[in-house]
Amino acid sequence: MSGDHHGSSAISERVRHVEALLEARGLVDEGEIDRRIDEFLAGGSPANGARITARAWVDPGFRDRLLADANAAIREVGLSMAGGLQEQRLKVVANTEDEHNVVVCTLCSCYPIALLGPSPAWYKSEAYRSRVVRDPRGVLEEFGLELPAATRISVWDASAESRYLVVSRRPEGTDGMSEEELAGLVTRKGLIGTAAV
Amino acid sequence: MPDRFAPGDAVRTSTADPTWHTRLPRYARGAVGRVVELAGHHPLADDRARGLPGTTQAVYHVRFAAADLFGDGDHAVTVELWEDYLEPADPSGGTP
Structure with a gap:
């Protein structure tokens, strides 16, 4: 079971690291993940x-x-x-x-x-x-x-x-x-x- | 493949404790419940989490009496379970 989703800086760091790797390898554009999340939440x-x-x-x-x-x-x-x-x-x-x-x-x-x-x-x-x-x-x-x-x-x-x-x-x-x-x-x-x- | 279970069927959940990701919650292992309804067909999450193609199979809402999960309680818990996690059970709990 994963822990509390909030307040875990270790998880946040890992997410940022993975995001940076995905961008560095050209798998996603810069900021694309944030845009997709915004789209998903819109409405x-x-x-x-x-x-x-x-x-x-x-x-x-x-x-x-x-x-x-x-x-x-x-x-x-x-x-x-x-x-x-x-x-x-x-x-x-x-x-x-x-x-x-x-x-x-x-x-x-x-x-x-x-x-x-x-x-x-x-x-x-x-x-x-x-x-x-x-x-x-x-x-x-x-x-x-x-x-x-x-x-x-x-x-x-x-x-x-x-x-x-x-x-x-x-x-x-x-x-x-x-x-x-x-x-x-x-x-x-x-x-x-x-x-x- | 036709669905193995239908609404009303008594089912027993697996007792296996896999080392990989599974969507059979630990509190609902080895328990007898009743199928409420079919919830569609989806690739088995256990396979997908391991990068395997994932066999598509029936997913059911299965309702358990709290007493059968925890030993007491008068509420019910309905869990959504892949066919892989389920075996037929005698509704009286008589199967070994």
Whole structure:
């Protein structure tokens, strides 16, 4: 298991060294790696995941299509998982009264950047990655999310090629809100499953 | 080659501890779970990480009861696993 992705100057030095070698050998142009990373991150934002969630709340047909084939369904709201080198499979899971879902990548930090923006530091931390599979209820409580004892918790480990997104439960008292207003309620933590919405 | 498993099948994960990169997390080794659904077909990560061509094979979402992974806990953990990591298992856990 790799260590914390942040604050490791040894890793940063190695990355810079490899980058310099790739440039020296003409395998990549100067600055190309940074440009590619910028391209990959461009447009990636939790606002995208929030739009998907809001549409799922107001349109049960969309919700069904989303849960059955997320890659096809998100095109209906103008989004795609094809921004990287290859289209990645998206698996969307929806919270219900009986079941709460939470996402982790125990092996590294896999995560749908296009829909959630760059991942938060805690998502990449060894503490979150190792503990949430073992004691999700305790970890969620530390995030301030206390679930009823009867609510089952499902942890999804992004250990291979799929990326995950959690559709939270629509909050009560939001009947009169527009789809756009509803999207404004959804947070990045909600999309990962470490917050209720 | 047809997919070896289908949703609902009980499967047991490998206990092997390879010296190379693998996507079968250690906490999910030697455990019995149930196939949720097929997650596509991809070259085996273990091969690709070693610079081998990588046989393309089925990848499944496999759901485990926390108690079967850790000895306790009432939650479930779903892991995404290549076919190579899996063998058929008796759902009651009766296979040796």
